[in-house]
Structures are given as C-alpha cells and as structure tokens.
Amino acid sequence: MELTGAQALIKSLEMEGVEVMFGLPGGAILPVYDPIIDSSIRHVLVRHEQGAGHMAEGYAMVTGRPGVAMVTSGPGATNIVTPLSNAYMDSTPLVVVSGQVSTASIGTDAFQECDITGVTMGITKHNWLVKDPADIPRVVAEAFHVATTGRPGPVLVDVPKDVANGRMEWYWPESVDLPGYRPVTVGDPEAVRRAAELIRAARRPVIYAGGGILKARAADVLRALADRTGIPVVTTLMARGAFPDSHPQCLGMPGMHGNYTAVTAMQRSDLLIALGTRFDDRVTGNVARFAPEAKVVHVDIDPAELGKVRRPDVGIAGDCRLVIEELLEALAATGQHARADGSAAGGEAGFGDLAPWWDQLHRWQEQFPLHYEPTEGPPIKPQMVIETLREQTGEDTIVVAGVGQHQMWASQYWRFEHPYTWVNSGGAGTMGFAVPAAVGAKVGRPDRTVWAIDGDGCFQMTAQELVTASAERIPVKIAILNNAYLGMVRQWQEMFYGERYSEVYLSPDLPDYVKWAEAMGCVGMRVESPDEVLPAIEKANSIDDRPVVVDFRTDAFEKVYPMVPAGASNDDIVVHPAHDGRAR
Amino acid sequence: MSPRSRESRLHVLSVLVENKAGVLARVAGLFSRRGFNISSLAVAPTDEGERFSRITIVVDVDAAPLEQVVHQLDKLVNVVEISELAPADAVQGELLLATVEAGPAERSQVIELVGVFGGEVVDVGTSQLTVMLAGRPDQLDSFERLLEGYRVAGLQRTGRVALPKLGASSPRLSQVG
Structure with missing residues (x-):
C-alpha cells in the first residue's frame, strides 16, 4: 500500500493507539493536517501552540497515556518549547510532531524555518528530524517507545514538508531497534536486601515518595509498604495523591512550602527511603545541611538520579513498582532476622520500634498544623476558597494548578485521596499551565469534574484556551484566586526585599474576568465576600455544558506558610506568625 | 594546578555512538548544559560498519562527577556504550602539527x-x-615544551584517541548499575 508521508504519519499515530491530539496547523505541517479529516483521531484545535503542549501534558498526567501535540514549523514549534521543557522536568510522556521546511530549504533561513531539533535537544528525551518518508513509521514507533518507557519524557519528531508530501510503501515495525536505549526495570537483589536491612534497623525512617510513584503506577504497592512497615510517608508536590492524605501515616507535602511535620521529619530522620524522587532543591533546601543524620535508600528508574544531589547509602536503579515489590519480599524475609537477633524491641513484625518517632511526629503535628486566620468579611482568604471547593466536590475530582501561591495553597489544603487527581507544573514552574492542562485533563477523563485553581497572573498567560474549551465543549471549571498581584513574587519582595514591591501589581479589575469569561463562551462569576463563596461553587458545580470561570477576590497580603527561604536549611523553616515561639 | 593533579582529573571516555546526524551536537550539548569540561574530543567512524562511530572524550572532573557524566551520557539514546579507559590500562595516541619559524x-x-x-x-x-609528530600525549607535551625555545607560528593537536591495553579490563561503565 503506497501512502504519502503525511498519511503514514497519521496512520502511525493510529497504530500507537492515539485517540486525541492537540494542535494548530500552519504552512509546513499542512500536508499532515489533510489526512486528519479521514482519521479516527480527535484533533483539538488550540488557540496557541503552548496550549496544545500543556493540554497534552494534562491529558498524559491523568490517563498515563502519552499526550500528543502537533504544530507547524518556526514559531509554531518554538511556542511549544515551554511545554516540552515542562514535560522534561516533570517526566511526562509527550510526543510532539512539528512541521519543518522542505529538506532542500533547511539551512537557508527559509520562511518559518527554525532548527527545532537543535533548540529542543536539551529538553527532550530524544528528537528526530525525518529525512525520508519511508522512515516515518519507524520513527513514530521509536518516539512513542522512548517517551513512555524508562523515565518517561517528551520527544519531538520534526517532519519536513517534502517528506510529508513524499510517497512510501506502508509498513509497521514489529519492534524498535535502539541499541543505545535500555531502560532498567528490576532492582539489583543484593541492593534490595541491603535496603531492607536499613529499613528494618531504622528508628526514625521516612518514606520520601515522589512523582515516580505515579509514573510507575506504584501507589498500591507504596500503600502496602507503608502498611507493612508503619513508616511515615511524605508526598512531594509531584506525588500528591500517590498516598492518601487521610492515611494516618501520611505527613503531607515536604519542601519549601511543605508543612512543618513533613519538612522536619525528613530533617531529623535516620533513614530516608526515597522512591521515584530526585532530591529537588525545593525539597532539600540547603543540600549540605539537608537531613544530616539520615542514611538514604534511593530508588529511581533513572540511574543518573542516584547520587546526583545526595549520595545514597543504597542506590537502586529500577522501576519503583517492581523495586517496592522486591522490597516487600525482602522485608518479609528479613523480619525473621530481627526477631532472632532481638533488635525488634517492641516493633511490629520484626521492625524497629517506631513508637517514640511517632510520638515526636504527633507532637509536631499538634504544634504546627497548617494555619490561616479566617475572616468574616472581604477580602476572602484563598485557603478558605480551596477548603470550600474541596468540601463541595467529590474526592475523585481532578485538581489542576498553575504556579505560585495558589498552587502551594492548593497542594496544602486539598485532601488528595487518589492518584492522578492532581495536575501541576513542578520542576519547570510554568505559569499559565493550569487552564490548558485542565482542558487536556478533562479530555482525558471526561467522566471527572476538573477544577483548575489558578492565579490571576497565570490565568492571563493562557486564558485564550477557554475559547478552545468552549468551542470543543470541554466543561472545565476555573477558580481564579485573584489577589491582584504576582503573589509569590510579592511575598518574596515583602519577606526578602524589604517590602520594595517591584513590578508585581496587576489590578483586580483589569481585565474584567467575568466579561472576559463570557466573551470566551464561558459562564463568568465574581465573588467578593466569604459568604458568597459556597453559593458560587454550588452554581459552578451545577453547570456541565460549558466552562465556568469564578473570579474570587482574595486577600492580597496573604502569604504561604510555612516557608523555607531559598538557600536556607530546612532547619530554618519559617512558620505562620501565629505559631511563632511554639516549642519545636 | 600542577600538571600531576590535572592529569589525575583527566579521564578518558571511549564512547560508542550511533552514527546519526547531530550525535556530536547531542554529546557536546550535554557536556555544556550539565557544566562538565571537555579537555579534548576526537571522533571517527569505527570499523564496525557505517552504523557506529567512536568518540574519545577526555574530561576534566573528579571521580564523583565522572559517574554523573557517564550516567547522563548514557541517557542519550544514540550512545550505545561507554568505557572509561584508565590511563594505566589504555594505549593513547595523539597527533601534533606545528609550524616553526626556522x-x-x-x-x-x-x-x-x-x-x-x-x-x-x-x-x-x-x-x-x-x-x-604522532605519539603518546606526554611525548607531545615534552615536544611542545622544547619548542618553546623557538617562535611557533601555529600549533595544532588533535586530542587523544585511546583503546584498552591488550589483556587489561576496563569496565563498561554504561553497563554498571
């Protein structure tokens, strides 16, 4: 069967099981858009290519399937650079197809030419410039394989226009041949055995669970490990939902804006069991002073993460799910040794006695709970909006956030009970992520309620994708915590720059978010006092045929607490002023 | 830094790569964005057919960062195999051209x-x-020092290439967990 390169490309995407893609056509990618008309793949037409990338990310994060986006050459391709970088930092499987000028024009500064494989080399797992239509099925198969296996991540396939227009004899490769690509899976049994010994001997252990738990679909085995060992669990920003917040062993989020107990538990720990996580600077604070007494067991599918920041006592390269399963087996075996040599000391099933540790943790939880001061009248406290939202929606609701104060409050005050209910931009910190990511998440899980909790600064960056949502009937809900500022930057200027506010004021009324929402085909609401919060959320929840935007006028002076200042040690965590002076 | 301590920070990595367009840019870009220093780099096709090339990279790092270099390098899809050639276990060679005022x-x-x-x-x-002059890098160093007594109009070295000594066993780092 002879096909054009463009037909082969779309057919290859179908062969990979792609059901939906996000994109925007243009000159160089025109040939590839033609066969989309005849394809089973749903194409969501975005209003800006950055939206396509973040939608694909939101889709991937809630479904576990690779997100697919398609853009044209030049500015179309550069507009999706930010989502590629975002997906690279958060290990999200993403396949981006970009158009390119014809092979004969490459290197001539042709119209809408950009060396996008060069630009994205450092922010993709791999990228390809296809030079022959016959290569298309092979490259697409390789691209999906690389994006979804090992440590997942974004890939880019650049397709020159003449390659799309050229003809090829259709085939579908049975396997991929990448001699330099061999992701690890199972952990080294000897290392697993040593890890089990450390776990058995620990007296102040903490399971430090990261986003890799979700990538490995390991939430259930993480739960089993926690239940088996009685060890407390912290869930990083990327791992919220990987372990239920209602579980008595869940300490919540660590890090720069983590709660006191999670931060301090890691800091005082004698054993960190790091699972699918990378010792990000936002978690460790000052690395040299991070968890000084802790031994480290580090499990990650990317061998380069082991020892990159903190040298582990036991490093295990492997898939989190498989390694935790191996660990559970090894723990079952070593439990007997503990009883035999008498070190069980009152612990359960041969483990160290964690009772004194839990007493300490519970004291911290009582002394330093998350805290804000509720108010009767305006302005609204942003935390109160999130608490009300949480109470008014099912626990399977998908929550999406942008980047900044609202993101931290959402992570702190939401109660995550299920994996894949939290979508946010972690490593890259991409403002404007929420609206398009929410659209993508809703496309991936149309059965779920999707609420984006966004900031006013973030919303203004990518709000145009609500036009996409209205046009495509994707009923997402957006709660803007409108404090009229670039709030996190304002907080830093208040705390660390002597209250010298430089270029952070945005105005609560410009733009008029209600009119803007309505102009984009959404329902728009404004909420100015605390007593209006609940009715507005009830109304928003009752609307299911179009997107809803609620402009919550929140307190501009509210700060995110606790906070570990940038570069400081986690020991120097700043608690809410109401908790100042409490015994630590 | 004394020549001796510098030499101890120099590690020779022999990297087998797929012979694909842009592979050198991928390797060089990785070193640049991760902040690793390349002391020299030589690349040529191998005798294993058209499919593979061998890049010999001399990196200037301590032992711990070297492990990071190797792991990051190994993540490049086109990188097939990485061996560190410890100076004692390797034969090394380099070429020098010099134009001397004489x-x-x-x-x-x-x-x-x-x-x-x-x-x-x-x-x-x-x-x-x-x-x-072709020879071991230290011979070229000596020759270069002796040329200092003359006016040198131009001097170019290729960077070293290396292979394991016969009978020596250098680890294939990319295949170590």
Whole structure:
C-alpha cells in the first residue's frame, strides 16, 4: 500500500493507539493536517501552540497515556518549547510532531524555518528530524517507545514538508531497534536486601515518595509498604495523591512550602527511603545541611538520579513498582532476622520500634498544623476558597494548578485521596499551565469534574484556551484566586526585599474576568465576600455544558506558610506568625 | 594546578555512538548544559560498519562527577556504550602539527629535535618548517615544551584517541548499575 508521508504519519499515530491530539496547523505541517479529516483521531484545535503542549501534558498526567501535540514549523514549534521543557522536568510522556521546511530549504533561513531539533535537544528525551518518508513509521514507533518507557519524557519528531508530501510503501515495525536505549526495570537483589536491612534497623525512617510513584503506577504497592512497615510517608508536590492524605501515616507535602511535620521529619530522620524522587532543591533546601543524620535508600528508574544531589547509602536503579515489590519480599524475609537477633524491641513484625518517632511526629503535628486566620468579611482568604471547593466536590475530582501561591495553597489544603487527581507544573514552574492542562485533563477523563485553581497572573498567560474549551465543549471549571498581584513574587519582595514591591501589581479589575469569561463562551462569576463563596461553587458545580470561570477576590497580603527561604536549611523553616515561639 | 593533579582529573571516555546526524551536537550539548569540561574530543567512524562511530572524550572532573557524566551520557539514546579507559590500562595516541619559524641558522636544530621524537618535517618554506609528530600525549607535551625555545607560528593537536591495553579490563561503565 503506497501512502504519502503525511498519511503514514497519521496512520502511525493510529497504530500507537492515539485517540486525541492537540494542535494548530500552519504552512509546513499542512500536508499532515489533510489526512486528519479521514482519521479516527480527535484533533483539538488550540488557540496557541503552548496550549496544545500543556493540554497534552494534562491529558498524559491523568490517563498515563502519552499526550500528543502537533504544530507547524518556526514559531509554531518554538511556542511549544515551554511545554516540552515542562514535560522534561516533570517526566511526562509527550510526543510532539512539528512541521519543518522542505529538506532542500533547511539551512537557508527559509520562511518559518527554525532548527527545532537543535533548540529542543536539551529538553527532550530524544528528537528526530525525518529525512525520508519511508522512515516515518519507524520513527513514530521509536518516539512513542522512548517517551513512555524508562523515565518517561517528551520527544519531538520534526517532519519536513517534502517528506510529508513524499510517497512510501506502508509498513509497521514489529519492534524498535535502539541499541543505545535500555531502560532498567528490576532492582539489583543484593541492593534490595541491603535496603531492607536499613529499613528494618531504622528508628526514625521516612518514606520520601515522589512523582515516580505515579509514573510507575506504584501507589498500591507504596500503600502496602507503608502498611507493612508503619513508616511515615511524605508526598512531594509531584506525588500528591500517590498516598492518601487521610492515611494516618501520611505527613503531607515536604519542601519549601511543605508543612512543618513533613519538612522536619525528613530533617531529623535516620533513614530516608526515597522512591521515584530526585532530591529537588525545593525539597532539600540547603543540600549540605539537608537531613544530616539520615542514611538514604534511593530508588529511581533513572540511574543518573542516584547520587546526583545526595549520595545514597543504597542506590537502586529500577522501576519503583517492581523495586517496592522486591522490597516487600525482602522485608518479609528479613523480619525473621530481627526477631532472632532481638533488635525488634517492641516493633511490629520484626521492625524497629517506631513508637517514640511517632510520638515526636504527633507532637509536631499538634504544634504546627497548617494555619490561616479566617475572616468574616472581604477580602476572602484563598485557603478558605480551596477548603470550600474541596468540601463541595467529590474526592475523585481532578485538581489542576498553575504556579505560585495558589498552587502551594492548593497542594496544602486539598485532601488528595487518589492518584492522578492532581495536575501541576513542578520542576519547570510554568505559569499559565493550569487552564490548558485542565482542558487536556478533562479530555482525558471526561467522566471527572476538573477544577483548575489558578492565579490571576497565570490565568492571563493562557486564558485564550477557554475559547478552545468552549468551542470543543470541554466543561472545565476555573477558580481564579485573584489577589491582584504576582503573589509569590510579592511575598518574596515583602519577606526578602524589604517590602520594595517591584513590578508585581496587576489590578483586580483589569481585565474584567467575568466579561472576559463570557466573551470566551464561558459562564463568568465574581465573588467578593466569604459568604458568597459556597453559593458560587454550588452554581459552578451545577453547570456541565460549558466552562465556568469564578473570579474570587482574595486577600492580597496573604502569604504561604510555612516557608523555607531559598538557600536556607530546612532547619530554618519559617512558620505562620501565629505559631511563632511554639516549642519545636 | 600542577600538571600531576590535572592529569589525575583527566579521564578518558571511549564512547560508542550511533552514527546519526547531530550525535556530536547531542554529546557536546550535554557536556555544556550539565557544566562538565571537555579537555579534548576526537571522533571517527569505527570499523564496525557505517552504523557506529567512536568518540574519545577526555574530561576534566573528579571521580564523583565522572559517574554523573557517564550516567547522563548514557541517557542519550544514540550512545550505545561507554568505557572509561584508565590511563594505566589504555594505549593513547595523539597527533601534533606545528609550524616553526626556522631560518637557515635554526633549521637543522629543529629538524634534529623532530628526529629525536620520531616526527617528520612535512613542509618547508624559506623561513618556516612545518613538522608532524604522532605519539603518546606526554611525548607531545615534552615536544611542545622544547619548542618553546623557538617562535611557533601555529600549533595544532588533535586530542587523544585511546583503546584498552591488550589483556587489561576496563569496565563498561554504561553497563554498571
């Protein structure tokens, strides 16, 4: 069967099981858009290519399937650079197809030419410039394989226009041949055995669970490990939902804006069991002073993460799910040794006695709970909006956030009970992520309620994708915590720059978010006092045929607490002023 | 930094890569964005057919960062295999070309010096000589130092290439967990 390169490309995407893609056509990618008309793949037409990338990310994060986006050459391709970088930092499987000028024009500064494989080399797992239509099925198969296996991540396939227009004899490769690509899976049994010994001997252990738990679909085995060992669990920003917040062993989020107990538990720990996580600077604070007494067991599918920041006592390269399963087996075996040599000391099933540790943790939880001061009248406290939202929606609701104060409050005050209910931009910190990511998440899980909790600064960056949502009937809900500022930057200027506010004021009324929402085909609401919060959320929840935007006028002076200042040690965590002076 | 301590920070990585467009840019870009220093780099196709090339990279790092270099390098899809060639376990070679100002008075001295090192004169002008020397990197270092007594108009070294010594077993780092 002879096909054009463009037909082969779309057919290859179908062969990979792609059901939906996000994109925007243009000159160089025109040939590839033609066969989309005849394809089973749903194409969501975005209003800006950055939206396509973040939608694909939101889709991937809630479904576990690779997100697919398609853009044209030049500015179309550069507009999706930010989502590629975002997906690279958060290990999200993403396949981006970009158009390119014809092979004969490459290197001539042709119209809408950009060396996008060069630009994205450092922010993709791999990228390809296809030079022959016959290569298309092979490259697409390789691209999906690389994006979804090992440590997942974004890939880019650049397709020159003449390659799309050229003809090829259709085939579908049975396997991929990448001699330099061999992701690890199972952990080294000897290392697993040593890890089990450390776990058995620990007296102040903490399971430090990261986003890799979700990538490995390991939430259930993480739960089993926690239940088996009685060890407390912290869930990083990327791992919220990987372990239920209602579980008595869940300490919540660590890090720069983590709660006191999670931060301090890691800091005082004698054993960190790091699972699918990378010792990000936002978690460790000052690395040299991070968890000084802790031994480290580090499990990650990317061998380069082991020892990159903190040298582990036991490093295990492997898939989190498989390694935790191996660990559970090894723990079952070593439990007997503990009883035999008498070190069980009152612990359960041969483990160290964690009772004194839990007493300490519970004291911290009582002394330093998350805290804000509720108010009767305006302005609204942003935390109160999130608490009300949480109470008014099912626990399977998908929550999406942008980047900044609202993101931290959402992570702190939401109660995550299920994996894949939290979508946010972690490593890259991409403002404007929420609206398009929410659209993508809703496309991936149309059965779920999707609420984006966004900031006013973030919303203004990518709000145009609500036009996409209205046009495509994707009923997402957006709660803007409108404090009229670039709030996190304002907080830093208040705390660390002597209250010298430089270029952070945005105005609560410009733009008029209600009119803007309505102009984009959404329902728009404004909420100015605390007593209006609940009715507005009830109304928003009752609307299911179009997107809803609620402009919550929140307190501009509210700060995110606790906070570990940038570069400081986690020991120097700043608690809410109401908790100042409490015994630590 | 003394030459000895610098030499101890130099590690020779022999990297087998797929012979694909852009692979050198991927390797160089990785070193640049991760902040690793390349001391020298040589690349050429291998005898294993058209599919693979071998890049010999001399990196200037301590042992712990070296592990990071290797792991990050190994993540490149086109990188097939990485071996560290410890200087004691490797044969190393390099090529040097130098154009030396040498009038009639100095010409014979330079020719003699090149002869001592087993090099050859490859070009002769009225007041200049171009010489070529192949050898171990430390021999080239010595030769370069001796040339300091003359005016050198141009000097170019290729960067070293290396292979394991026969009978020595260098670890294939990319295949170590």
